[in-house]
Amino acid sequence: MVSKTEEEQVNRLESQVENGGGDAWDYLGLVRKLKLRRFDKVLQFGLSILNDPKQRSALGPQEWTLYEEVAIAAMDCQCLDVALESIKVLQKKFPGSKRVGRLEAMLLEAKGSWAEAETAYSSLLQDNPLDQIIHKRRAAMAKAQGNISLAIEYINKYLEIFMADTDAWRELAEIYVSLQMYKQAAFCYEELILSQPTVPLYHLTYADVLYTLGGLENLQTAKKYYASTIDLTGGKNSRALFGICLCTSAIGQLTKGRNKEEKENSELHSLSALALEKGYKQRNPSKHSLLTATLKCLKL
Structure with a gap:
């Protein structure tokens, strides 16, 4: 960054x-x-x-x-x-340099000679299976052609070798989200959080994915990761605060009659809503009334 x-x-x-x-x-x-x-x-x-x-x-x-x-x-x-x-x-x-050969393959790709570029990349990978750039180029080329399933296959193969590449995990997660394959996306964000636990964006996006999946267990976990996002950003992430409100509202509908959980949810919801309204009043007063009306619809 x-x-x-x-x-x-x-x-x-x-x-x-x-x-x-x-x-x-x-x-x-x-x-x-x-x-x-x-x-x-x-x-x-x-x-x-x-x-x-x-x-x-x-x-x-x-x-x-x-x-x-x-x-x-x-x-x-x-x-x-x-x-x-x-x-x-x-x-x-x-002459005969593999590094220059990689540039030749990239030029074929740039010209739109997809089949020739794929042949050239495959040949280079046979000589050096650990060439990260070529692995990534093949995935990018598949994506450029609209062959998303092949791009996913290439990225997964790449991650089998280079598991610590956070950019690749993030790319794969975003592809899965675009395809509404949320369980697979959740796995990618779990890997990202394990490798970089202090990056708020990974906590936030993981929470979004879990909220989208729904179900009590996913909602409760999403609430925790929205909360960790708030901790990591010093309480200034409006999206995470609103996520807390959405989760507590959805959990409240699923746990009616459980007094202890209802009380905890209600307190957390109130605190998040208060912080969210305060932030909007200071930074975006023109939309404060719209936010207040929205939060009333989510009230437990």
Whole structure:
């Protein structure tokens, strides 16, 4: 996750380079370090260095890294001729390289030559089954073609090898949610919470999924994860507070006559509703009356 300070630093350096007062290579290094997706600027600034013999020679071995970055940026910007020229330079320098072979397969993908790209990726994986980028490219390619079941299959195969990749778990969870496969999505969010227990978004989304699944046990667990989201955000997450109200209302309908549970639910509901109304009154007063009316409908 890029911080606000880091983003401001990148924007400032980008502006300096565009106005002739900054170092393009420093900018590219910062984008690389922060793993940002600014392909148009990488292409623009990268080509300005590569097209200047003096700047290019000053890079030393980093020249080949820049050719690779420019090739990928060009593909993302659909400047396929530029990508091809960069790949040709790398092919000449590193004949038979698997890394360059990966770029060749990515170019096939960018051209929409899906079958050829799949063949190329499969061949590369036979030589190196642990190439994370190729695994991810195959999943992305399947998704781009609308073959969601194949994308799920590829991501699951990838996660069998790289279980600690939280980005892959999140991608898989979002696909399952889009398909209304909530039980499978819940499993993904459980894995995310286990690996990164202090990320509020995972607690919140897991609670949303459990609430959607419904049933007393799921609602009670959802309520706990909405509560943990509130703890992790210092009580400032409106979505989690509203989730508490939804859960307590639904649980109240399922547990009528159980005095102890009704009392606990009622207290929690009241506290959450009060905090939610207070927050809306301060930050979004125009919608305060609408919120109050909604909460009255959920009153236990």
